[in-house]
Amino acid sequence: MMSEGSTNPKVDWFFSSAKSWQGEFEKLRMIMLECPLTEELKWGVPCYTSKKKNIVLIHGFKEYCAILFPKGALLKDPHGILIQQTENVQAARQIRFTNLQDIVEQVSKIKEYIYEAIEIEQAGLKVDMKKSTEYTIPEELQRKMDANTSLKTAFAALTPGRQRAYLFYFSEAKQSKTRESRIEKYIQHILEGKGLND
Template sequence: MNPKVDDFINNATKWQPEIKQLRQLLLDCGLTEEFKWRMPCYCFQGNNVVLIGNFKEYCTLSFFKGILLQDSNSLLSKPGENSQSMRFFKFTNLEEIIEQQSIIKAYIYEAIEIEKAGLKVIFKSNTELELVEELQIALDKNPQLKTAFEALTPGRQRAYNLHFSEAKQSKTRETRIEKYTQRILNGKGINDCICGLSKKMPNCDGSHKYSTAENE
């Protein structure tokens, strides 16, 4: 059990019993507990499988490759109209989680089998830019980030995508995406100046480094 998840639950103002129950289900299924994107994340052999989320009106259990699940019970929802991969359960009380426990576990085990088989989501894009998988998942999960990223110029989009894709490990790619999320939300490119000191706006020319040295 990850202590950061303990803190997440203890600091949650709503849905504590529901999150605890979902957590136990996921751990019972043999997933590894981590903490990513400020949420409990459950992985299989290093691959992201499920996220627990808490919102004002409900809590969620989100499957990264939910589109690949059979969902024969039609219980999963889409985070947004254009979401290509992630699908989620929505819960509003503890009782429905307990009542659907066997069904929820079946979905989790199916998601694990998808990882064992090495199945990938084939993303459709209206542009020629093929986004790295971790970035596409982050955009599907966060509509605000998706809107901000799509508002960037094609060159800025390519620069971010290249920087993220250069990392060899998925965990490193996720860390890079998380690091630059706020910059993207602010409408800035990866090489844009954010201190206002550059003489080559909007590009960064390293002026902030010289300013820091002068003040030391």
């Protein structure tokens, strides 16, 4: 069992094999280990937990590296540094960094957010997720489903997350013609029970 504040050998490979952001990752890891967190490897990235609850993850992208708070939407964000990756992301929030200096200058802010995230978990708070029913079904999709009962049944059988992604993607198009073509393109996907990105 990993103890708080100690490195986990399972996670070492992530840091040693990182092609980029090595210095940034090391600094972020040090910050995490100075907090009352346990280092684990989940989804192939370092994940820091408190009492087995996920608090914060470290991950890298091409343009930036980031720490991700799975329940970041509940953080107060007094410094205005949390980023919602896309409009579809309901709970998680990132703090992004593009260089080591970025991280060094924000150590105390990062820790402040980590401690708040731990408190949120300990209090058992949950992010109030929007239900699929709160998203309106574009009339173009409604017409297709009314005309094709197997499409209607297949859509209803999708997981709420998949339904939301489709509804969001279809509704996002400003013109009816674009919505029509997006829906056309994904009918087969829906019939096969697949999500937008499957």
